[in-house]
Each structure stands twice: as structure tokens, then as C-alpha cells.
Amino acid sequence: MKTTQYALLAASCAALLACGGNKNAAPATDPTPAPAPEQAAAQPAKISLDSAIDRYSYALGMDLGKAIANINVPLKVDVVMAAIMDEVDSARTVLMTDSASESALQSLLLLMQKKKEEDEKAAAKKALDEQAQFLAKNVLDSTVKVTTKGVQYKVIKEGTGITPKVSDKVQVHYVGALLDGTEFDNSVKRGEPLEFPVNAVIEGWQDLLQVMKEGMKVKAWIPSALAYGEAGVPPMIPANALLVFEVELLKVYAETPAVDTTAAPAAPAADAAKPAEAATPKAEESKPEAKPAKDAPKAKKK
Numbered sequence: 119m120k121t122t123q124y125a126l127l128a129a130s131c132a133a134l135l136a137c138g139g140n141k142n143a144a145p146a147t148d149p150t151p152a153p154a155p156e157q158a159a160a161q162p163a164k165i166s167l168d169s170a171i172d173r174y175s176y177a178l179g180m181d182l183g184k185a186i187a188n189i190n191v192p193l194k195v196d197v198v199m200a201a202i203m204d205e206v207d208s209a210r211t212v213l214m215t216d217s218a219s220e221s222a223l224q225s226l227l228l229l230m231q232k233k234k235e236e237d238e239k240a241a242a243k244k245a246l247d248e249q250a251q252f253l254a255k256n257v258l259d260s261t262v263k264v265t266t267k268g269v270q271y272k273v274i275k276e277g278t279g280i281t282p283k284v285s286d287k288v289q290v291h292y293v294g295a296l297l298d299g300t301e302f303d304n305s306v307k308r309g310e311p312l313e314f315p316v317n318a319v320i321e322g323w324q325d326l327l328q329v330m331k332e333g334m335k336v337k338a339w340i341p342s343a344l345a346y347g348e349a350g351v352p353p354m355i356p357a358n359a360l361l362v363f364e365v366e367l368l369k370v371y372a373e374t375p376a377v378d379t380t381a382a383p384a385a386p387a388a389d390a391a392k393p394a395e396a397a398t399p400k401a402e403e404s405k406p407e408a409k410p411a412k413d414a415p416k417a418k419k420k
Contacts, residue, residue, distance in 0.1 A: 190233045242357035249360035267325040271338040279332020282316050282370045289313045289369035295362045302354040320345050335366040
């Protein structure tokens with residue numbers, strides 16, 4: 119958060135106090151015992167939002183409150199409120215110069231950044247530990263299979279079509295979620311399957327698709343090392359996130375169409391004298407009709 123934002127938020131709170139505050143009110147450090155829970159819960163009822171002044175005053179106070187809530191280092195709210203009153207009330211003395219205030223806020227920003235990095239590092243390690251424990255337990259399920267690279271999957275519906283190669287293109291429906299069940303993508307809800315080259319997606323997907331058959335549906339657990347790793351995809355996918363997918367392989371667009379290997383019946387003896395080219399089907403007739411380029415599925419980014 120920039121220093122100018124703090125200045126704006128401080129001014130916002132000052133406006134709130136100037137419009138509806140009591141300059142003679144006791145400071146936040148007043149040792150008077152706090153009211154009982156039921157009394158404290160009734161306090162907000164005294165605030166009126168009937169007038170425009172009341173509404174924008176309260177809104178400005180909300181802005182300041184949100185800013186304070188997002189600061190991930192220790193703060194003393196009573197000192198914050200005292201500083202606001204020092205600025206608002208001309209009878210009070212401001213304890214810091216503007217330059218000293220700017221310096222203190224710069225120190226706060228650096229401290230917030232350091233704390234944020236520490237928290238992210240701790241969260242990433244925790245996620246890595248949790249996924250290792252989960253995968254070790256999940257693989258004990260006899261219905262769970264494992265690809266050569268370590269993607270775990272369970273077949274929901276068998277397929278009977280061809281298996282895609284890394285050079286092929288596929289059409290799929292899928293639901294993506296984190297280990298805690300938080301959903302981050304869902305082509306089924308969008309009502310539109312996704313088409314893409316197999317080699318255009320994360321490594322875990324490539325590995326998974328190459329053990330599936332057209333028509334197959336699976337539930338898969340993709341380790342973070344085969345997905346987005348330590349970087350993640352903020353804010354949807356955190357660092358070291360194990361991804362849980364339901365994938366249905368709807369269609370395989372093979373780069374090289376499959377050739378029918380069924381042996382053709384032997385030609386009658388009466389045809390043996392015919393020229394070789396007459397007895398052999400033309401190359402164009404032995405292959406499926408090529409789909410016009412304009413009808414080819416367009417690749418979509420995943």
C-alpha cells in the first residue's frame with residue numbers, strides 16, 4: 119500500500135470523526151472496563167445512517183478499517199485513533215513531523231513485505247507436506263492407479279476409443295479443484311468443453327491424457343511438481359498446490375489418422391492377371407476423408 123493511500127485513509131477517518139465524533143470523548147486507552155458482551159453488541163444501533171453525511175462518514179471509516187485489517191504486522195489501534203484525533207483536534211499536539219511519519223510508513227511497508235514473504239514460504243511448505251501425506255495414503259486405495267510420472271487417478275467411466283499422443287489434439291470436459299475442495303475451474307458449468315493440443319497443457323495433464331482412451335472419465339490428483347509448483351497461479355492456485363481434477367476425454371483429434379489394420383480378403387484368382395495398380399486400392403481411398411481446414415477444431419487456451 120502506498121504512503122499516499124495511508125494519508126487518504128487517515129483523512130477519511132478524520133472526516134468521520136469531524137462529522138460525527140465527539141472531540142471531548144475519552145481516548146481509546148481509557149481504562150474504563152469494557153461493556154458486557156450484550157451491551158457491546160447493542161452499540162452499533164446508536165449509529166444513524168439516515169443522512170448522506172452519516173453514510174459517507176461511515177463509508178470512510180470502513181475504508182480505514184479495511185486498510186488496518188489487511189496489515190499483517192502488529193498494530194496498536196488505540197495509537198492509530200489517538201493520531202487521528204491529534205490531527206483533527208487543533209487543541210491537541212501532533213507528535214510526529216511529516217518527514218518522520220513518511221519514514222515510519224516506509225518502515226511499515228518493508229515490514230509488511232517481509233512478513234508476507236515469510237507467511238507465503240510457511241504456507242508453501244505446509245502445502246507440500248500435506249500433499250505428500252495425502253498422496254501416500256491415497257495410493258493405498260486399490261482402485262487408484264499411478265502414471266509413470268506420478269499422477270494418481272481413478273477410473274469413473276471406461277473408454278473405448280483411441281489414446282491420444284502428445285502430438286494430438288483433444289476435447290475434454292473437466293472440473294478443477296484444490297485438495298480442500300475449493301473449485302477454481304469448471305468447463306461443465308460453462309457448458310463448453312475445451313479443445314487443446316496435448317503438449318500445450320501442464321505436465322500432469324499430458325501424462326494423464328496419454329493413459330486415457332476416448333470416452334473415458336477419471337478423477338485425478340496431480341502433484342504440484344507436475345502442475346504449477348512453487349509459483350502457483352495467484353490468487354486461485356496457491357504455491358505447491360495439489361490439484362484435483364475430474365476429466366472426461368470426449369474426443370481425440372489424431373495428428374495422423376489411425377489406419378485400419380484389418381486384412382483385406384484375397385483377390386479372386388481370375389483377377390491375378392490384372393495390372394498391379396488395378397488390384398491395389400488407391401492411397402486416397404484407404405484413408406478417411408480429410409476434414410477441411412476450416413472445420414478443424416480451434417485450439418483454446420486452458
